[in-house]
Amino acid sequence: TPAYAQIFQWVHALPWEVFLWIWDAILLAILFKWARWWTLALLALPPVALELYHGNIHVFMAAAMVVGFRYPVAWIFPMLSKVTPGLAVVWFLGRRDYRSFAIAAGSTAVICAISFAIAPQYWFDWIATMRDAIGFRPETPYPVDIPFQYRAIAAVALALWGGWTNRRWVVPVAGMLALPIIWWHGFAMLLGVIPLLRQTRTEDQYRSAEPSTSPNSAIARP
Numbered sequence: 001t002p003a004y005a006q007i008f009q010w011v012h013a014l015p016w017e018v019f020l021w022i023w024d025a026i027l028l029a030i031l032f033k034w035a036r037w038w039t040l041a042l043l044a045l046p047p048v049a050l051e052l053y054h055g056n057i058h059v060f061m062a063a064a065m066v067v068g069f070r071y072p073v074a075w076i077f078p079m080l081s082k083v084t085p086g087l088a089v090v091w092f093l094g095r096r097d098y099r100s101f102a103i104a105a106g107s108t109a110v111i112c113a114i115s116f117a118i119a120p121q122y123w124f125d126w127i128a129t130m131r132d133a134i135g136f137r138p139e140t141p142y143p144v145d146i147p148f149q150y151r152a153i154a155a156v157a158l159a160l161w162g163g164w165t166n167r168r169w170v171v172p173v174a175g176m177l178a179l180p181i182i183w184w185h186g187f188a189m190l191l192g193v194i195p196l197l198r199q200t201r202t203e204d205q206y207r208s209a210e211p212s213t214s215p216n217s218a219i220a221r222p
Contacts, residue, residue, distance in 0.1 A: 002122035003115035004080040023055050030063050034194045047187035056185050057081055062172045062192030068104065069168060069196075075104035076111060078175060084148070085175035085189070087155050094163020144182040151177045169196040 011019050031048070032039045042048050051058055064077040065088065072092070079086035086108075092101035116123050144151070155178035162170030172192030179186045 001080045001083060001112070001115070002119060002126050003111050005122075006115055006118065007080070007111075020055050024052050027052055027059050030059055031191070034191060042191065047185050048191070050183075050185040051188040054185060056188070058176075058186055058188040059191060061085055061175060062189045065171050065175055066192050066195050069100075072100040072103040073107045076108050079104075079108045080111065082180060084152065084178045084180050087152060087178040088159045088171045088174040090156055091159040091163040091168075091171050091174070094160035095166065097163075143184060143187075148180060151179075151182075168200060169193045171196070 014022075028039070031042055035042050043052070048059075050056075061078040061081065064074040068074040068089075075086060075089050079089070089101060089104050092098070092104070155174040158170050158177065159174040162168065162174070172189050175192075176182065176186055176189040179189075
């Protein structure tokens, strides 16, 4: 979106090589935080290797979705960059967490409004470009040849189900399904499943370790 381009205007002050090294260093830091000593194994996966080689943003979008459970404002990044993966934000609606949904959608809307006020023509041109791109079929073969409208419906349904059943790991999966076009490196978004499953396991262990508060409990609490 024009807002994304305006926010990242500052990077033009950096030499391209410097920016790319910084970008990839942050990507590697995210991977190490998620996978620890399995990071090298992840780097051997073609989608991850391509993500680093092209300096793409799929891992960053997945990271924003992971952080977005605690800080919904992080959803600004996927919504302003590739836009359609932001459909996964309906997870909050499935969870009936309307406050988090309002923060994610509202903060994005505010930035878009400011961006439009600064340069409205950019937005008109962008909308025209997106309209002309509807039905675009790339010549290069890509792994998921399913029309976007069907994938978008599946992504929304999956995210709503995930919210209803409190399955956070479905969010990066739904975001990946909602990509405008799923190239091979788009599968790198699935790495976001790793920390979300780990969080779920930790929460389950914590709940199971809590002593029972039932009057019939055999555990005496001080």
